[in-house]
Amino acid sequence: MKACIIEQIHQNPVFKDIPMPVANEHQEIIRIKASSLNHRDMYITQGLYPGIRLGAVMGSDGCGVNSLGQEVIINPSLDWGDNQHFQSKQFRVLGVPDDGTFADYIAIDKKNVHPKPEHLTFAEAAALPLAGLTAYRSLFKRAGLKEGDKVLISGVGGGVAAMAMQLALAAGCQVAVTSGTDTKLQRASDLGADFGYSYKDEAWTKKLINDMGGIDVVIDSAGGPGFRHFIRIANPGGRIVFYGGTLGNIDGINPQQVFWKQISILGSTMGSDEDFSEMLDFVNIHKIKPVISDVLQFDDILSGFETMQKSGQIGKIVFDHTY
Numbered sequence: 001m002k003a004c005i006i007e008q009i010h011q012n013p014v015f016k017d018i019p020m021p022v023a024n025e026h027q028e029i030i031r032i033k034a035s036s037l038n039h040r041d042m043y044i045t046q047g048l049y050p051g052i053r054l055g056a057v058m059g060s061d062g063c064g065v066n067s068l069g070q071e072v073i074i075n076p077s078l079d080w081g082d083n084q085h086f087q088s089k090q091f092r093v094l095g096v097p098d099d100g101t102f103a104d105y106i107a108i109d110k111k112n113v114h115p116k117p118e119h120l121t122f123a124e125a126a127a128l129p130l131a132g133l134t135a136y137r138s139l140f141k142r143a144g145l146k147e148g149d150k151v152l153i154s155g156v157g158g159g160v161a162a163m164a165m166q167l168a169l170a171a172g173c174q175v176a177v178t179s180g181t182d183t184k185l186q187r188a189s190d191l192g193a194d195f196g197y198s199y200k201d202e203a204w205t206k207k208l209i210n211d212m213g214g215i216d217v218v219i220d221s222a223g224g225p226g227f228r229h230f231i232r233i234a235n236p237g238g239r240i241v242f243y244g245g246t247l248g249n250i251d252g253i254n255p256q257q258v259f260w261k262q263i264s265i266l267g268s269t270m271g272s273d274e275d276f277s278e279m280l281d282f283v284n285i286h287k288i289k290p291v292i293s294d295v296l297q298f299d300d301i302l303s304g305f306e307t308m309q310k311s312g313q314i315g316k317i318v319f320d321h322t323y
Contacts, residue, residue: 001019001020001103001105002015002016002017003104004058004102005018005055005057006056007054009046009047010046010047012045012305013302013305015301018057021103021105021106024107027108027110028107029066029106030064031066032064032103032106033071033126033320034062034123034321034322035059035063035126036317037061037304037308037317038060038130038131038159039158039244039246039308040093041059041060049096051092052096052097053097056097057100057103058096059095059101060095061126061128062106063125063126063129064106064122064321073115073116073129073280074106074108074113074129075112075113076101076270077133077272078094079091081272087272102298102319114280117283120289120290123295123318123320124289127318129276130270131160131290133275134243134269134271135161135167136278137270138164138243139168139241141271142239142266145168149173149216149217150176150212150217151173151175151176151217152176152178152215152218153168153175154177154178154199154221154222155178155220156178156179156185157179157181157314159316162191162315163290165177165191165193166191169191169192170282174194176193176196176208176211176215178204180199182198183314185197185198187314204229205229209233214233214234214235215230215238216234216238216239218233218234218239219241219242221243221244222245222246223245224246224248224250225250225252227252227253231253231258232257237261237263238263239263241266241267241268242267242268243268292315293314293316294307296319296320297319297320304317
């Protein structure tokens with residue numbers, strides 16, 4: 001079968017013809033119909049991710065058809081464990097070191113296979129798993145999101161951020177977003193965001209406070225020096241959740257503002273099997289469709305990596321395996 005694997009660090013992944021996977025008694029074989037790209041995949045090629053196994057099939061997100069002809073979606077959260085508060089030491093994300101979804105077929109634990117939401121196409125379903133799970137846990141399990149909350153999603157171009165925006169809107173929240181490009185801000189507005197601000201504008205926090213008064217929940221993936229702005233715009237009792245640190249260490253936080261406003265700063269990573277099931281239920285109830293930037297043929301996967309490296313997308317880059 002055809003598969004996209006990582007052969008060397010600091011090189012693009014390559015296509016190879018490898019043997020079909022063989023399922024053990026706890027697994028089933030899924031014919032992949034669509035997969036999607038994550039920043040995680042790009043970081044793996046750059047050697048910026050732990051546990052890299054050279055020769056592994058890449059890809060965390062995927063959906064397809066099982067041996068019974070049923071349309072299914074794959075939960076990429078492996079061995080989370082029984083504690084809903086944090087992951088086990090065995091936890092890992094599908095796709096390096098375990099063989100992932102950038103292939104014709106995958107052998108995956110049966111408990112990680114769920115019915116595909118009927119309202120989603122294969123492309124839309126492939127865009128959902130990692131982004132949907134990360135966004136859902138960040139909003140509902142970590143931030144305790146409730147209807148009427150004022151929410152800020154930073155860096156709305158990414159797949160998780162776009163999904164967090166959609167989930168928060170569906171939950172009945174007022175939602176603001178930030179981005180470095182007007183195109184992404186306009187796209188977010190078209191999708192329902194109430195306010196959009198360029199983080200390149202030094203006055204963006206003043207504008208947000210003028211428009212919204214303050215923020216109850218912040219969802220961030222970057223960290224870095226800009227994180228201190230979230231403390232300023234947070235309402236008393238505000239919750240700031242971050243699931244990534246692409247801009248590095250967080251400096252310049254005024255501790256007096258944090259404790260006086262009773263602000264909670266919370267980390268989040270992926271989610272449990274329970275979180276994934278709840279996320280699917282929420283998506284089904286509200287008929288949410290993930291934001292897709294591009295749908296490319298599986299053969300054209302390297303173009304997807306190039307687009308992501310340029311940060312040219314809003315939403316997910318999806319690969320169609322139905323060649």
